[in-house]
Amino acid sequence: MDILKLLSRSRKKDNKVSSGTGNNLPSAGTSENPQLFHDPIPASRGQKRKRNAGETEKNETTSEVLDFFAPPATKVKIKNTIEPASALQLPKNTQDVATLLEDEECRQILRSHRLKATLLTSSKLPEKKIKKSNKSKKDKPKKSKLGNVRNKELHPQPLTAFNTLRTTYGISKRLGENLAAQGYKLPTEVQMGSLPLLLQSETALSKSPEELSVSSSKIDLLAVAPTGSGKTLAFLIPVINSIIQRRRTSTEKGLHELEAVVVAPTKELAAQIVNEAKKLSLGTGVKVVEMRKCMRVLATNTEEIHAEDCEEESGGEDEQSRLTGANKASEQSSVKTNILVATPGLLLSAISKGKLATVRTLVLDEADVLLDELFRDQTCGIWESCINPDLRVTLWSATMGSNIETLAASIIESRWNKLGLEPSSLVRLIVGLKDSAIPNITHRLVYAATEPGKLLALRQLLHPTSSSEEASQSLRPPFLVFTQTIPRAKALFSELLYDIPAEAGGSTRIAVLHSELSDPARALIMTRFRNGEIWILITTDILSRGVDFRGINGVVNYDVPNSGAAYIHRVGRTGRAGRSGGVAVTFYTKDDIPYIKSIAQIIAASEKQAGKPASESSMQKWLLDSLPTPSKEVKKKLKKYGVEARRGGLGEAKEGVEAKKGKGRMQISSKSGYERKLENNRKGAIKGSQRRAQLAEGDSGGDGEDGVTAEEGEFEGLDD
Ligand SMILES: Nc1ncnc2c1ncn2[C@@H]1O[C@H](COP(=O)(O)OP(=O)(O)OP(=O)(O)O)[C@@H](O)[C@H]1O
Numbered sequence: 001m002d003i004l005k006l007l008s009r010s011r012k013k014d015n016k017v018s019s020g021t022g023n024n025l026p027s028a029g030t031s032e033n034p035q036l037f038h039d040p041i042p043a044s045r046g047q048k049r050k051r052n053a054g055e056t057e058k059n060e061t062t063s064e065v066l067d068f069f070a071p072p073a074t075k076v077k078i079k080n081t082i083e084p085a086s087a088l089q090l091p092k093n094t095q096d097v098a099t100l101l102e103d104e105e106c107r108q109i110l111r112s113h114r115l116k117a118t119l120l121t122s123s124k125l126p127e128k129k130i131k132k133s134n135k136s137k138k139d140k141p142k143k144s145k146l147g148n149v150r151n152k153e154l155h156p157q158p159l160t161a162f163n164t165l166r167t168t169y170g171i172s173k174r175l176g177e178n179l180a181a182q183g184y185k186l187p188t189e190v191q192m193g194s195l196p197l198l199l200q201s202e203t204a205l206s207k208s209p210e211e212l213s214v215s216s217s218k219i220d221l222l223a224v225a226p227t228g229s230g231k232t233l234a235f236l237i238p239v240i241n242s243i244i245q246r247r248r249t250s251t252e253k254g255l256h257e258l259e260a261v262v263v264a265p266t267k268e269l270a271a272q273i274v275n276e277a278k279k280l281s282l283g284t285g286v287k288v289v290e291m292r293k294c295m296r297v298l299a300t301n302t303e304e305i306h307a308e309d310c311e312e313e314s315g316g317e318d319e320q321s322r323l324t325g326a327n328k329a330s331e332q333s334s335v336k337t338n339i340l341v342a343t344p345g346l347l348l349s350a351i352s353k354g355k356l357a358t359v360r361t362l363v364l365d366e367a368d369v370l371l372d373e374l375f376r377d378q379t380c381g382i383w384e385s386c387i388n389p390d391l392r393v394t395l396w397s398a399t400m401g402s403n404i405e406t407l408a409a410s411i412i413e414s415r416w417n418k419l420g421l422e423p424s425s426l427v428r429l430i431v432g433l434k435d436s437a438i439p440n441i442t443h444r445l446v447y448a449a450t451e452p453g454k455l456l457a458l459r460q461l462l463h464p465t466s467s468s469e470e471a472s473q474s475l476r477p478p479f480l481v482f483t484q485t486i487p488r489a490k491a492l493f494s495e496l497l498y499d500i501p502a503e504a505g506g507s508t509r510i511a512v513l514h515s516e517l518s519d520p521a522r523a524l525i526m527t528r529f530r531n532g533e534i535w536i537l538i539t540t541d542i543l544s545r546g547v548d549f550r551g552i553n554g555v556v557n558y559d560v561p562n563s564g565a566a567y568i569h570r571v572g573r574t575g576r577a578g579r580s581g582g583v584a585v586t587f588y589t590k591d592d593i594p595y596i597k598s599i600a601q602i603i604a605a606s607e608k609q610a611g612k613p614a615s616e617s618s619m620q621k622w623l624l625d626s627l628p629t630p631s632k633e634v635k636k637k638l639k640k641y642g643v644e645a646r647r648g649g650l651g652e653a654k655e656g657v658e659a660k661k662g663k664g665r666m667q668i669s670s671k672s673g674y675e676r677k678l679e680n681n682r683k684g685a686i687k688g689s690q691r692r693a694q695l696a697e698g699d700s701g702g703d704g705e706d707g708v709t710a711e712e713g714e715f716e717g718l719d720d
Contacts, residue, residue: 025476026579027551034188034578036226036440037114037432100157100168103207109158113431115193117154120222120426121409154427156204158192169199171237172244174284179237182279188577189431190225191234197221197427198238198394218424220393220412222367222405225431226438227398227572228548228579232276235262235363235394240277242361243286243338258297260361262341263382265369267519268526269546270341273365277339289335291342297350344370344378351385359386366545367395368404368565373640383411389421398572399435399565432609436602437568439610441575441582443603443618445596447589451667454558454587455495461556461585462499462536475583476553477509477535482570484559484642486514486540491668492558493538500535509535515542544570550577557586559646563639564598591645595638597627 101109110116159165162184166176187195196204201219225231239260246259262277264270270290277288340347362383364370370379383393395408409426416423437443448454461475483489493512500509511534513525528534530549537543538558544566552574561567567586574582588596604619614621630638641647 025551025553025581026574026576027476027478027553028581033186034230035113035186036229036438036578037112037189039112039114100203100207101160103155106155106157106207109160110155110193113158113189113192114433115158115189116430117156117193117197118428118430119152119154120405120428121413121423154205155208156193156201157196157207159187159195160192162187165195165199165237168203169196170245171199171241172284174282175237175241175244175280178280178282178284179233184233188225188230188234190223190229190231190429193429193431194221194223194234194394195237197429198234198392199241218390218392220424220426221429222395222400222408222426223429223431224397224400224434225429226436227569228438228576229398229431230577231365231396232273232548233280235365235396236273236277236280238394239339239361239363240281240284240286244284247285256336257358258337258340258356259358260339260363261347261356261359261382261386262339262363262365263344263347263370263379264341264365265343265375265545266542266547267343268522268543269365270343271523271526272546272548273341277341281339286339287337288339288341289337291340291346291350293346295335295350296352297340297347297356298354344375344382348378348381351382354385356382356386357388360388360390360392362386362391362393364393364395366397367408368397368400369545371395371404371407380411383415387419389419391415392424399568401435401565433605435565435568436609437571437584437606438575439606440578440580441571441584441606443571443606444583444585445600445603445618446585446587448587450589454589455492455668457587458496458556458558459499462496475556475585478529478532478549478552479536479554479556480543480549480552480570480573481536481538481556481558482544482561483538483540484562484646486516488559488646488668489514489538489540495668496536496538505533505535508533510538511536512538513543514540541566541570543573547573548576549573551579552576552582554583554585557584560586560588560592560596560599560643562642563635564602566639567599567602591643594628594634595630595643597624597629598635600624600627 157168159169162176162179165171165179166173197219198221223231223234225234239262243259262270262273264273274288274290281288342350364379369375393408393412405428412424412426415421432439446457448457458481463474481492483492489512493510496510497507500506511525511528513522517525525534525537526547529537541562544561546569555571555574557567557570561570571584574584586596586599600619601624604617604624607617607619608614637644
């Protein structure tokens, strides 16, 4: 069964793809329950939630329409729906809602959803009190170099339903309505754990007496939660709400203040965050702007800060400028905003030497990459310029090395000291197993032996032959294909360009996206992929983090990722918001064997999290044991430059030594090594005969220098 032919047969007029097959695919619609974990609570512990807990994964969902990029609220019929553990807690009326859960109940829900909150640093917590209140040795807080206590487990109130955001945590009515309008029903784990803490830490910790002293101080949060688990919503709701609440109490001037900055590593992610924020802040008067190249962030005489655009906004005059009549004399249009979303380099250069004095929330999305070597100086520069004493920092990612955690904690502490501030509490929230891939997708690690083998294997995924086993191994579009470098992405694109049948849209169904493209070209490809017009998108790691294409059915790692973290983020583009059926295929060759152990271990851990018995795991123990463990040095090099043989781009052999080393093996080409060898031999023979002819000419008095030029010119001609 060739899925591309099948899809082309059932293609709708509107250019989107529709098929009667594949109910259990991410593109088949939404998952009714976006939560990844709802472990049963042992009978001895729970009272209400033990019933039916853990059975939710068996819920059967059927979809009427196969819509690749369905919005959250789609026509999904639920058969035999069993309420998830947390849903059973849904309050029936406002009074119930305002009732907080008892400490033991909080602990059970947190455990059931694999949520772990830990106080990392705080000089607020009185030591004596903690020691007294700790029951076991395990809970005993350790002394920290960074604060008075370290690693004390907290048990905040979990958010059991979105409606309690308004009744218990007092979020703005309009914000609550916007949330409901988007069709979100149940909070995801990261939302359950972080929203109460960020919205009202006093309330969130009020039922745990020993934790009261934490709640009285400001909380900075470091959240590590699986890919596609709704971290964007988790950081945007408190940001938007705090702006609305401050407006209620402050004077007119506060309206124009830049109050929050969200930093993300790529333009695509920044644009996506702006889009989400705009939907949430509809009708609230809160303004969100994406930083663009021509903008400057400046402090006016009155210390009011706004982003200034050098071009007219496409949507006409900015609403607030119109209202205030600001900058009418200026030829440049002024964009005043409350929330600015930016990539680190762009923002830092826009701030210049100024300070972000009014910014009270700094959000670092994909914080581990923002604080890693590549962006560290820029991110720290932005952090340093946020001098407001009330600044709250939240850091988010699906992966977070302990070095990043330590760095974040030390930056926070040095800020306290430098600005003479009262210390805040840094809380770490972990959902599930730290640094692991989502459990709701299928991982396949495929040995392709050589580079041409990978191309063959990819084509096999696209066009499986008739055998039913192979057909079941096929990959349904839309899917993403990741390569190590831009030249390799381009080369793979030209190889696959004509692989999609003309009747299915042909070459228009495949595209390549990388950082060498212009911003409008990148944006257009993103829109077409989101609209379901592009089915196969070849890209580099530029799209590996944060980007949310709701209904992606699969991810192909054509080239192995540079690190375990890169694998987690790449494969996390599928299986978003609890959707099941996504597939992640990773090809590896002989050259990759020294590097793939960490990926194999991540797959094994993900399958274990999904409850697969070890005997059924695709990563058998013998395989894990036989793979070599790369040294720290090798891992570091790999992370920075990728697999050596592919570093030069296409991995094409130039000549001489490189060719002898076999570098041409890494070329992306459908020609076999034998064919390429024959071609090279032919070229060599032509070159040799030209050289002999020149030598003969030289013997008969010809100009040697001219001869070389002529030789090169002719060679290029023949090469074509
Ligand atoms: N409570 C919810 N219920 C249903 N869908 C949700 C919920 N919260 C978020 N989503 C959806 O889940 C998808 C993934 O969300 P988001 O992009 O915020 O994930 P993320 O955790 O930031 O992922 P990544 O680590 O890849 O950046 C989005 O399409 C979003 O609309």
